[in-house]
Amino acid sequence: MTAPTKTPENAPAERTDLHEPVIDWFSEHARDLPWRRPEAGPWGVMVSEFMLQQTPVSRVLPVYEQWLARWPRPADLAEEAPGEAVRAWGRLGYPRRALRLHGAAVAITERHGGDVPTAHAQLLALPGIGEYTAAAVASFAYGQRHAVLDTNVRRVFARAVAGVQFPPNATTAAERKLARTLLPEQDDTAARWAAASMELGALVCTAKNEECHRCPIAALCAWRLAGKPAHDGPPRRGQTYAGTxxxxxxxxxxxxxxxxxxxxxxxxxxxxxxxxxxxxxxxxxxxxxxxxxxxxxxxxxxxx
DNA sequence: CATGCGTGGTG
DNA sequence: TCACCAAGCAT
Incomplete structure (x- = not known):
């Protein structure tokens, strides 16, 4: 029995206490989303991640189904005109994502024999895939161990661990370090944790109207224990739209x-x-x- | 590292 | 009503 090494800024022991309650909660409450089903495969996971970048699940669902029915493999999309991808994107918003997804399908067909690559670095090299999406595909589609830091996870960590209402505007080195520290050792457990902590942020630990009474780690949450102090610091940059x-x-x-x-x-x-x-x-x-x-x-x- | 990039639902 | 929000990426 060797205890995990600890550095001063490393996790106190109770941080690992987050895993079991959050994963158990996930087992009970996870939404049945099509890209989580086995038949979705890596391509389905990847398509969903593109569509979910800044777009709510409810609006993604119908487009996702049509997309996968029409282009069940990357090569099917790759041989289409990019404009067809933009058209099929419909009103999801940020249509450059459609172009990038098409470009990623072309690159997968040319460079990876038509299979979504498994390596984080290869995923990251595809158009439209950044740090988050590469980690998400590697984790959700291939069960790998990666820190998957999206806005939901960042908010959960900000509250439960850092004790503040919202994470910083831009992802910081400290957040990445914390996310790596919190990652379970086993690959499959880490992948489960990534999905579970994200789902918790999406369903319970939401930006507004959080529902702490449904939260499996409310008893450990630093923000709640501190009396849920309001966000201090500069207001988060609002999106302007009308007239732009x-x-x-x-x-x-x-x-x-x-x-x-x-x-x-x-x-x-x-x-x-x-x-x-x-x-x-x-x-x-x-x-x-x-x-x-x-x-x-x-x-x-x-x-x- | 701050900005630009769509769209529709909601309190 | 309208500001805010929803699984980011590229530059």
């Missing part, structure tokens, strides 16, 4: 998504009356590769 280029881009792209044939400039001009901003938004879509300009002032979703 993002809104204009959304309107322009909606026209192109719904069009079967190339669309004349005049049809796009109708979605926004301010010409300078409208032109800037359209230029941005073109430079992002979301829109393809054709001769004669026609526009369409990218063909290739």
């Amino acid at each position: 280029d993002r809104q204009v881009r959304g309107k322009l792209l909606a026209v192109l998504r719904d069009a079967v044939a190339p669309v004349p400039q005049a049809a796009l001009d109708r979605v926004w009356d301010e010409p300078v901003q409208r032109a800037r938004a359209l230029d941005g879509l073109v430079s992002d590769g979301l829109v393809e300009p054709l001769a004669g002032g026609l526009y369409r979703l990218p063909a290739g």
